[in-house]
Amino acid sequence: MATGIAEPDVKLAKKGLPAGKAAYDLNDGKTGLVLRVGRRAAKWAWRTEVAGRTIRLTLGDIDLLTLTQARALAGEAMHQVRDVRSKVDDDWVRAELVRMRVVPAPPPPEPRKETLKELLDKLDRDKHWTFAQARERYFDEVRRTKREDTWNDYRAILHAPELARFDDTKVFLITVERLAEVIAETHRSGRERRAEKLADCIRPMWTWMASSAQKLSSGVTPGVMKELKTPERSRKEAGQEDVDEDGEPGSYVPPVAEFGRILAICRAGVMHPVVAAAIELAILTVQRRRTIVNARRRDFVVEGDMLVWKIPPAHRKTALKRGDVRTHDLPLNGAARAVVERVLMRNDDSKWLFPGLRPQKAGDIVTHVNVSVLNHNTRIMPGVEASPHDFRRGYTTHTQELLDFTLFETKYVLDHNEGIDTQDVTESAYSRARRLQKKAAFLDPWIELVEQAAVAAAPLLPPPGAMRAAMTEARKPKMSKPKAKPGIAEGDEHAA
Template sequence: MSVRLSKTHVDKALKDVAAGGKSYDLIDSQQPGLILRVGPRGARWGFKIIRKGTTYRLTLGSPPGLTLDEAREIVAAAQRHVANRTAAPDDRFLEAEFIRLGKVAPRPAPPPRDPALVAERERSIADIPYWTWEVARTEYLAEVKRTLREATWRDYSAKLGAPELAILAGKAVRRVTLEDLAGVVYEVHRSGRETHAVNLASALRPMWRWMWQPHIRTRSGIGIEGVGADMSKLAAPPKSSARKVRANGKVAGRYVATAPEIGTILGVARAGILDPTVSLALELLVLTAQRRRPVVDARVEDFVPWAEVPGWGVWSMGPAHRKTADKRDDQSRHALPLPPALWQRIAQQLKACSERGLEHLFPQIRAWKLGDTVGGHMNEAGLNHRLLDLGVRASPHDLRRGFSTHAQKTLRLPRDAVKLIMDHNEGIAADDVLEGHYTLDDRLDLKAPVMERWTAWCDEQAAAAAAGFRPLPELAAEISARRRARERDGKAKSAAKKAAAAEAAEDKALAA
């Protein structure tokens, strides 16, 4: 029903609502589009018009909270917006009208935008196409695996997976500063792992140098628009002047394997209480005085009988398996003659590997870590672990010092003769033109007497040690007990190290 609405109509509508009367609508003839809807649920002001086939509806509110005059003002404003096409009569329009009429308080103004947050947001958007730390590490390690030795790849994987680097998680590498990495290296150094700090810096520098290359920077983002740090000056703090004494009483880089230790290692290796592969690897380590990496990485194809001397064998190490040789493009091989007793044991292992189609003389016995597949050669750290299990203080490098010391001091072998066995260049300068370009000689005849005398001396030490062994079952149980204790301690230290690194990263994040 269309009427000129007045206060009387509004009051009657409120009474009808209270009495539960019938529903009805009153259309205001004074202000087209204004409707008073009355029903059991209450009285409400409404707005409805049709313009060019479009219907506009809006519920305005209820009397007496919204008076007749106020409802007419709102509808008149809605009519003007529709006619002028300036705004649609919706909830935002209604809120603005209520604010104008003083019905509701204006919304508080939004706080001013923090310029630093705005800049950070813009920077994050700009970094989206480029590598994060995790992506960069994966890409770089893939390149290391493609171009360098597998052992180098494993070494870099461990260093770049250090818990201390967790603070870089999710961060674009182009935003990593020299100070960020220097702080990580410093924390490692301050924890007492000074050598590890040096090694960590030496792994991070080439990674950044690789990401600076023109064909890589388009993906890494380093150098794009001048963003990215130069890590060439990244270095660990100087090492402490005092000699670092380890928990077992050894001074790093100074300990020489004793004659009883050499005898114990060989005696146990030949007693048959260790895995045959590990036993032979330990024997080759002691009798050839080579580093642990060429020993564990020894290929079946590198061992051949010595044609000129029956009963002897030859181990010929290629440059890819020797320290720094591949970097110098050194194609020479380091060949060692193997005395008959040692060659006989190696020949048996060679036969077993050939029958199984294995590439390495010392195949992997079990996975290096959980989730890995079994394949390739034994882990070089396994040699260190077995020496600890035997109860000796000597490490693989201490055994090399033992060879150099005892061969010269006890056997009175000339220094040059010792170099023929130990030195990858066999005592000849790496840049020697005559050797590098004109000489093809393994000098096996000069090396054989050295190996023969050294092996005989080691056999004497092994026999003396074996004479003092307790019954083999007891000795085996003792070695197993040491191994279990070492593994428990290793797990505890690893857990403590990870917890400390996580706590340090959290503290640094909170400080930032």
Template sequence: MPRKAEVLTATAIEAMIREARETGAAPRDVADGGCQGLTLRLTPTAAVWSIRFRYADKPLRIRLGDAREWTLAQARSVAVAVRDHVEAGQGVPAEEWISLKRTAITSKGEGPAFMLRDRGPATWTLEEGREAWGAWMRREVEAGLLRPATVRNYLSVMGGPAMRTLDTRYVSRITAADIAAVVETLVAEGKRSTARDIVRVSKRFWPWMGDAGRRHLSGADTNTVAGLKAPEMGTRPQRRSPRLPAVAYMLAVAQTGVLSTSVGGAIELLIHTAQRRSSVVKARVDEFEPWAEREGWGVWWQGHRTISRDTPTEADPRHGAHALPLPPQVWWRIEAYLDFSRREAEERGVPRSPWMYPAARPRRLGDPVTHLSPHTLTHAVAAMPGVEAAPRDVRRVFATVCQRDLGVATPVVGMVLDHAHSDLREVSDGNAMTRRDTPDQMLALKAPALEAWQTAVWAERLKIDLPDSETLKSQIVAENLRQRGVTDLEAEGERRRQAAARAYAEGRTWRQRRRPTGATNPA
């Protein structure tokens, strides 16, 4: 229902339209005390004049026009004319009649000359700009120039609740002060990291919109965010600098068998090759093969790469891959794992997974089983007792040990780590040509570095004395529960038993879903 009638003014109407658009308030009606029945309908995206009254004991609501185009005087005059038309028994007038009546009133001088009122420019709103940016970035992903994770991150930041308050604003009317106000609100809520992300991504988003090829569509000024500053994060914790013993301890735990076969094998490969989590978990069985030039060695033709280097071709199916030589001790472990996974598939009577490290179950019910999640490796390492390191730290230790202790040249370290440029701290790489201007994998240069690294890790591994498997497993479980905030073990055990019983009763357990069609649950 409309509010209690009050005489509206043009200034008040503009303010109400702007408030509804900027705050995203719920739709509401405002009655004009200067004209009986005249009502302004306000929503975040529209403002419409209507005339409301009763005729022949029936309520009528007749739309007049857009309040951003109609003046207040025009709305009042046409509202009176529409009501007279209906009460004269001539029915509800058509939209064309209302439009002509408005034109006639204006031409007779009964209202101000027609003019646009608060009409936005014919350019993007922030929401439209974000959608266009997303479409452009997805095309860049298809071309191999951007990572899908980057697109998800950028869109989630610019499409977060804080920035959505500006969605209906035209880009050309958004100022640095508007974005700074969003940042300040997040800081007040204790969300400094999110506030910094908004500043970081805005400084990519606005220059893209302000590019000469799309400035006429967006209306953006690239200087809008030039002076925008991210909030300080306060006292930062000192960067963790794990040592080789921490990596060797991770390897020792992975080889004990207390973790699942896939998780343990993936951690081993990650440590021996110092590759990224996503590259390890997305490894495929057909990417591993013996190295014909060196007996006892293997090669991992890494298909997944964070930084795209072209794509495979029919003539060269390995084109664009990142090849890593695997020393004999490592290749022996890989072959043993491949034999184990093949035998396991044969015993179960199912096709062998194309993934080197398949997940235990699908991510969602009904989805196919794919590879391990990168987060699985992070959680597994975090639960190892006494390990203050993460999978990402292996790359830091590899770079440090190879350059400082093993005498491996910086360009070779960059080749192994698959860096676009050398981003290693305290070193300067002036010889990036070998990684950028040649398709040769240079396995002979990488092999000594990986062999020296494997030898160093294994020498440290032999110094580690682990508790028995049962004790180690209980320690891992306890640490995992602690990190999840579980304090009552009995209550947690009971919760899991009840959940398992419900899943079994509903036929949702993994074993039940693996049974052949038509098989029944045992009594």
């Protein structure tokens, strides 16, 4: 057998074995290079003895390496094998072929993707807050620094079903794009004011979480929700209803007869007495919904022959911001006094005039009736279109048109500044006038007007059983107030 491999040997090997000829090996001397010629193919190989152990490697196909390249590769293998720290194996051969640019480098291995379980386990080990955890801590901060009504509003909005999908998500993983998508979905559903409230509550929550004191626990980056905005409101055509600050119809003026019908229904025994009394007081005194539900038993004081409702500044719009500590005192006569005294006579340990019927959430302390209860229970009244938002508009309109009040005079009752400019130095620094007689002059005629309407409406109401059934049915659909009430005979919806 030849002691070295020559180019003619390579050319012959590439032709393949003639029929009947046996496979053979050609050795290339000290480099350990071997040309192995078989029936199917010819390959370059390398073989050597190290400490009595034979090492064999396949270097590649005869068409892959020239004789010169095969010798160089075999020589490098022989050099490497003499170094006890080196490892000569198939991986080493592949690396050398890449280095010699005989074969291209393989693509880098793809990083192993974490499985869903591994990712969830990793997040569970992370000590940052989930949205549900952050929300409860934020509520504690809002309750400490804001009014109770503000706290209740934030709780209602941030517990909205639209946000429930984020409860178990770490807050630092919630992007502005994901929340913007939720707000856009709400907006497209027609609940444009609700979408605005979602954005208005989410932005301050994220600002608080990004503060220095909370950042380690939240992982939230400052300014991440700065660009969270609500789509523009839909264009309104002429004749379309406007909405007020709470998203309720903002242009409807209930007829006096409708005020009478609401009072008559409240007195028909078909509603919870606490809720019925609260709606009565809202009509008779035309105070804001929050003022009504926040009324405390101690706020009602008998002075001589008059019952006076001393509305605290905390329940007066913007009073705290102005530093105004005076109460807005209303004299209650006639039906207004009667409804308050009726409620005060109830044996109740609550400090609230209208205590809540149940906790808002499991574990909560029962406080006063929720402000939304007034809306919900007015909405389901048969033959009624008004909402509590419309009561003050009705008073302002009807007292000017029917009782010849001026707009300024209505402010003695409606406006907690009683028509006085908030910048009036004399008023703010010196005057402590309560103007009870003036207020009575502009409240008592209204009470008499709607009382007469209530007397006229009572005989026209459906029987109590039919009325309860209609109101129960009206509770079911989750939609804005229907135009027609189920269970009311045609033509009866505007009775009284």
